[in-house]
Amino acid sequence: ALNTYANETDEVYLVSIKGTIDLGLSSYVQRALAEAVSNKVKAVILEIDTFGGRVDAAVQIRDQIINLNIPSVAYIKNRAWSAGALIALSAKYILMDKSASIGAAEPQPADEKTVSALRAEFTSTAQSRGRPENLAAAMVDKDIEIENVIEKDKILTLNAEQAIKLNIADNIVLNNEEVLNFLNLRDAKIVNIYPNWAESVSRFVTNPVVSSLLLSIGFLGLIIEFWTLGWGIAGSIGIISLSLFFGGHIIVGLASSGL
Numbered sequence: 001a002l003n004t005y006a007n008e009t010d011e012v013y014l015v016s017i018k019g020t021i022d023l024g025l026s027s028y029v030q031r032a033l034a035e036a037v038s039n040k041v042k043a044v045i046l047e048i049d050t051f052g053g054r055v056d057a058a059v060q061i062r063d064q065i066i067n068l069n070i071p072s073v074a075y076i077k078n079r080a081w082s083a084g085a086l087i088a089l090s091a092k093y094i095l096m097d098k099s100a101s102i103g104a105a106e107p108q109p110a111d112e113k114t115v116s117a118l119r120a121e122f123t124s125t126a127q128s129r130g131r132p133e134n135l136a137a138a139m140v141d142k143d144i145e146i147e148n149v150i151e152k153d154k155i156l157t158l159n160a161e162q163a164i165k166l167n168i169a170d171n172i173v174l175n176n177e178e179v180l181n182f183l184n185l186r187d188a189k190i191v192n193i194y195p196n197w198a199e200s201v202s203r204f205v206t207n208p209v210v211s212s213l214l215l216s217i218g219f220l221g222l223i224i225e226f227w228t229l230g231w232g233i234a235g236s237i238g239i240i241s242l243s244l245f246f247g248g249h250i251i252v253g254l255a256s257s258g259l
Helices: 023-038 055-066 083-090 112-128 133-138 160-165 176-182 197-205 208-226 233-256
Strands: 011-018 043-050 072-081 093-096 101-103 157-159 189-193
Touching: 011 023, 023 043, 023 055, 023 189, 023 197, 043 083, 043 176, 055 083, 055 112, 072 083, 072 176, 083 101, 083 112, 093 160, 093 176, 112 133, 157 160, 197 208, 208 233
Parallel strands: 011 043, 011 189, 043 072, 072 093, 072 101
Antiparallel strands: 101 157
């Protein structure tokens, strides 16, 4: 059984990690965890449901969770794939819904340099939490073969029962109340921490799909404007798109500063 944590408030923070992993999400998680430490809550639940996203944002979130001095629980509602798997592995405990899965973290592009770097992140994270390093590596690198678990040339993804059997996850739960029961915090109050306006805007603008589209439209608009006489719609659209692209990254900085 886990010990309860005295001399703290009777609250547990719920931080939502859903959708695409982006820099705006990293700012939101950083603020939420800082508030959790400041308010001395008993634990933080990271409710995860993501196909993945930006590796740099996931690494930032991973570092914030690893360095947290209060208990952290990754509650995988549906999927913790790709960058989401790294975030889940960084938590002290991993709990999964019975239909959830974790893994599928091969980077794109899957060149040796990128695979090597991400594999090291996964293995070091697993090691820091006492989880099997080879299983974490197999989520990233298809060259890794583990007898009776994964064949070569395949990327490891585990369902809830497999994850528990292989010591990746700690238990299967159905809802947040069961997460509290696992922590022996049945009477604690769950407090949802929501993104502020800056974090919401930056999440949209720094979404990998949106940011790539804004950058492409921005430069295309300026190129078209360069080859036409006068100032027209293409140039205006280009300026607006580039302003949104660079402004979104500025907003990320503002969000990180607590605005």
